[in-house]
Amino acid sequence: MKAIITVMLKNGVLDPQGEAVKSALSVLGFSEVNGVRQGKVIELDLANGTDELQVNEMCSRLLVNSVIECYTLEIM
Amino acid sequence: MRAAVIIFPGSNCDRDMVVALRESGADVSTVWHKDAELPQNLDLVAIPGGFSFGDYLRCGAIAAQSPICRAVVEHANRGGYVLGVCNGFQILTETRLVPGALMRNSGLKFLCKPIDLIVETQDSAFTSGYGHGSKIQVPIAHHDGNYFVTDAELTTLRDEDRVAFRYSANPNGSAYAIAGVLSVNRRVLGMMPHPERAMETKMGSADGQALFRALVGQAIAA
Numbered sequence: 562m563k564a565i566i567t568v569m570l571k572n573g574v575l576d577p578q579g580e581a582v583k584s585a586l587s588v589l590g591f592s593e594v595n596g597v598r599q600g601k602v603i604e605l606d607l608a609n610g611t612d613e614l615q616v617n618e619m620c621s622r623l624l625v626n627s628v629i630e631c632y633t634l635e636i637m
Numbered sequence: 638m639r640a641a642v643i644i645f646p647g648s649n650c651d652r653d654m655v656v657a658l659r660e661s662g663a664d665v666s667t668v669w670h671k672d673a674e675l676p677q678n679l680d681l682v683a684i685p686g687g688f689s690f691g692d693y694l695r696c697g698a699i700a701a702q703s704p705i706c707r708a709v710v711e712h713a714n715r716g717g718y719v720l721g722v723c724n725g726f727q728i729l730t731e732t733r734l735v736p737g738a739l740m741r742n743s744g745l746k747f748l749c750k751p752i753d754l755i756v757e758t759q760d761s762a763f764t765s766g767y768g769h770g771s772k773i774q775v776p777i778a779h780h781d782g783n784y785f786v787t788d789a790e791l792t793t794l795r796d797e798d799r800v801a802f803r804y805s806a807n808p809n810g811s812a813y814a815i816a817g818v819l820s821v822n823r824r825v826l827g828m829m830p831h832p833e834r835a836m837e838t839k840m841g842s843a844d845g846q847a848l849f850r851a852l853v854g855q856a857i858a859a
Contacts, residue, residue, distance in 0.1 A: 574785060577743050577810070623702055626695055626731065628738040629785055 569600035650686035657833035661849035684725030697727030726827035737786040743810025753805035766851030773844035784811035
């Protein structure tokens with residue numbers, strides 16, 4: 562089984578990289594882009610039967626910094 | 638004063654930190670990150686700058702989970718002194734010994750230059766050697782020094798006089814131009830600028846001396 566963790570900066574936390582990507586898109590002529598937020602995806606290859614609670618604990622203890630980041634979790 | 642400098646894979650300011658502490662009168666040892674214990678009767682742990690674990694995942698995140706960091710947190714909880722500089726500051730935020738987080742510089746560039754700092758409080762072993770509100774020059778060298786705290790946490794930091802240093806001109810987008818913060822018991826300091834790189838006039842500035850001398854002197858007196 563797999564877990565796909567999508568980590569994003571929380572709303573209200575300024576994302577300088579997203580801002581830079583937005584301005585680069587604007588330079589390319591994509592004026593319809595109102596905003597860009599950049600995050601990351603972490604894919605875990607897990608032993609079958611792993612409890613989702615375990616994955617949440619991995620997120621809170623290491624994978625995600627709850628001061629600035631939030632995440633969504635998808636188990637496949 | 639007995640001090641230990643922690644070395645992670647990717648630390649690169651550890652030797653400068655050792656020299657700065659020794660020159661200021663401390664008895665200094667170095668500790669490898671895989672060690673689970675600190676030397677006995679330690680007064681100060683210094684976490685140096687660098688790029689621990691290649692800055693993978695988040696700056697300082699992996700170092701903060703290393704065996705030695707558990708011992709550093711216990712040392713701090715016992716009331717021991719901890720100084721984290723640059724990557725050391727990032728590691729301290731990841732261990733939650735100081736609040737907040739350090740994000741990519743607002744201008745996205747790696748910044749490496751001397752910079753003016755305002756000493757915001759004299760009320761700590763780290764800053765008692767400076768005059769209140771005095772301006773000192775210390776180098777910065779970082780890509781991720783943009784200090785983030787929630788508005789509520791910032792209010793708490795200011796109310797409790799725990800902002801140690803502010804940038805005279807904010808280089809990286811830090812909240813309230815914060816360059817260094819203290820823990821609740823004022824014995825843990827995290828700061829992005831490098832006082833260990835400002836120890837002699839021939840290095841461009843000797844303004845870091847007062848931090849190390851006050852810190853080493855305080856622990857001897859205690």
